[in-house]
Amino acid sequence: MHLPKFEHFCPPSVLEAVELLKEYGPQSRLVAGGTDLYPRMKYGVTRPEVVVSLRGLSVKPPTVNQKGDLHLDVLMTLADVARSPFVRERAPLLAETATCVASNEIRHMGTLGGNLCQENRCYHFNQTHSFQFVDPCFKRQGDRCYLIPKGKKCWAVFCSDTAPALIALGATVEITGPEGARQLPLESLYTGDALKPLAISVNEVLTGVVVPGQGPLRGSAFIKFTLRGGMEFAALNVAVVLDKNEKEGPCQAARIVAGALSGGPIRFMKAEEALKGQSISQDLFRDVADLVAREAHPAPHHGFSAVYLKECLRVQTIRALSMASKRVGSGSH
Numbered sequence: 001m002h003l004p005k006f007e008h009f010c011p012p013s014v015l016e017a018v019e020l021l022k023e024y025g026p027q028s029r030l031v032a033g034g035t036d037l038y039p040r041m042k043y044g045v046t047r048p049e050v051v052v053s054l055r056g057l058s059v060k061p062p063t064v065n066q067k068g069d070l071h072l073d074v075l076m077t078l079a080d081v082a083r084s085p086f087v088r089e090r091a092p093l094l095a096e097t098a099t100c101v102a103s104n105e106i107r108h109m110g111t112l113g114g115n116l117c118q119e120n121r122c123y124h125f126n127q128t129h130s131f132q133f134v135d136p137c138f139k140r141q142g143d144r145c146y147l148i149p150k151g152k153k154c155w156a157v158f159c160s161d162t163a164p165a166l167i168a169l170g171a172t173v174e175i176t177g178p179e180g181a182r183q184l185p186l187e188s189l190y191t192g193d194a195l196k197p198l199a200i201s202v203n204e205v206l207t208g209v210v211v212p213g214q215g216p217l218r219g220s221a222f223i224k225f226t227l228r229g230g231m232e233f234a235a236l237n238v239a240v241v242l243d244k245n246e247k248e249g250p251c252q253a254a255r256i257v258a259g260a261l262s263g264g265p266i267r268f269m270k271a272e273e274a275l276k277g278q279s280i281s282q283d284l285f286r287d288v289a290d291l292v293a294r295e296a297h298p299a300p301h302h303g304f305s306a307v308y309l310k311e312c313l314r315v316q317t318i319r320a321l322s323m324a325s326k327r328v329g330s331g332s333h
Contacts, residue, residue, distance in 0.1 A: 001042040006049055010056040014176050014205055017052050021203035022178050024050040030205060031055075032075055035102070035110040036118045043128045045139075046119075054205075062086035068213025074113025074173075074206050078162075079104070081112055091211045093220035093239065097165040100224045103231065113206045116163050116173070116186075120156035120194045120263060121233055122147055123302060138195060147301065154194040155299045157260050159233040163190070164257040164265045165222050166209060168239040174208035175200055183210070187257075190264030197263055217244040219328035221320045225312055234260040235304050236313055240320040242275070247329045251275045256288075256321075258313060261298040268292045271317075280325050282318075289317040 011017045021028050029048040031037045032055065040046050060073040062084055070090040072081070081087055082098035101107055101115060124146040125139045136142030138154035145151035163186065171186045177200075184199070186209070191199050200206070220241045226232040237260055243253040254275040256268045271291040278284055293314035300306045 003038060003041050004044075004047055006041075006047075006051050008051050008053065010053045012056060014054075014057065014207055017054060018177060018203055018205055020050070020052045021205070024052075026202055028052055028202070032111040032114045033077065033109040035106050036114055040119060040126065043126065045126060064090060064213075070211040070213070072112060072209045072211070074111060074116065074209055076112050078102075078107040078110050078112060078115060081162075082107065090213070091169055093165050093169060093222055093241065094162065094211065096220075097161050097222045097224075097239065100222065100237075101161045112162060112209065115160050116166070116189070116209075117198060117206055118158075118160055120154075120158050120197050121301075122154075122156035125156055147299075154263075155301070156194040157262060157299055157301045158190065158194075158197055158264050159260045160265070161222075161224060161234060161237055161259065164237055164239040164259040166211065167257045167265055167267060168220070168241045168255040169214075170212050170255070172210045173206055174210065175204050176207050177201060177204035181207075187265065187267055192262060192264040194263040215243060217247060217329045218242065219244075219324040219326065219330070221323035221327065223316045223320045223323075225316055233302070235302060236260045236298070236309055236316065238313070238316045238320045240317070240324045242280075242321070242324045242328060244328055250277050250279050252277075256292060256317065258292070258296065258317075260301075261296060261309060261313070263299075266296065268295055270295055282322065285318050285321040285325075288321065289314045292317045 009020050028050040031051050031053050059075045063071045078098045078101050082095050088095045137146055147155050167187045172183050173186050175182050189199055222239045224237040225235050239257045241255045245252050254272045256271050257265055259265045271288045274288050293310050296313055298306050298309035
């Protein structure tokens with residue numbers, strides 16, 4: 001398959017990239033590694049007239065400030081994120097998660113920012129429509145959903161692996177636009193609306209990620225469920241963070257975030273509250289996982305029914321909580 005014709009710019013700075021996006025508006029697209037945009041262009045899912053590439057920009061190395069916060073350039077490849085000593089020490093959950101994204105070849109091309117800002121996915125949307133469908137779906141400015149024929153909205157799911165992990169870590173993102181720079185909690189970046197999944201304008205650029213420093217008694221885990229491992233996008237994924245004041249003491253804080261279930265990552269705050277102040281046990285984990293499953297309303301996708309995904313989420317949450325609990329204070333998670 002061939003790429004359609006488009007005008008290509010490779011600006012030497014983020015500010016110049018912002019100016020190009022502002023100039024060309026909705027007809028332009030931003031690209032870094034290209035592992036998400038270019039396949040969609042080949043399938044005719046999107047046809048931008050202008051592509052603004054960030055490939056020419058230098059990538060800043062990870063840094064840690066005096067508070068212990070980890071600053072990451074979103075142009076880091078996922079392979080570099082996974083093997084960075086800074087990330088492995090300061091945010092081991094992110095390093096673990098990065099190794100779960102796609103294949104080794106794609107991780108050497110795909111960037112952290114690209115994974116955080118990837119387009120929502122649907123079997124019916126992410127393929128050429130030249131022979132399967134006559135009427136356009138919601139994503140193609142139509143008025144129907146082929147996944148759920150009587151659905152009154154788009155049900156495409158957000159499948160990023162790094163987003164749930166970074167939300168569980170309480171990360172913020174740095175954004176540069178025509179009005180200057182701003183910061184936003186990562187979980188606020190996602191609208192949950194499959195038609196406009198990101199809460200940034202078309203002429204804003206994600207430039208950095210800040211992961212807050214952590215205490216010594218933390219345990220974390222990431223589980224990605226697929227039938228073929230890294231060869232596929234997640235059927236669902238779960239990221240868990242547990243914090244304690246004493247190794248054998250009760251849970252002081254927790255975060256549970258899941259992805260690939262709806263139009264954006266889902267944070268399960270009721271389940272998090274149920275963990276606070278409680279002594280860790282498998283019975284507690286089962287009760288918390290039941291809360292997560294009841295709170296979730298997964299969209300059926302990629303051959304998995306909503307009932308199956310709900311039960312799978314319950315099981316994977318128990319596993320992630322158990323894994324995170326064993327890692328508390330281990331020095332690696």
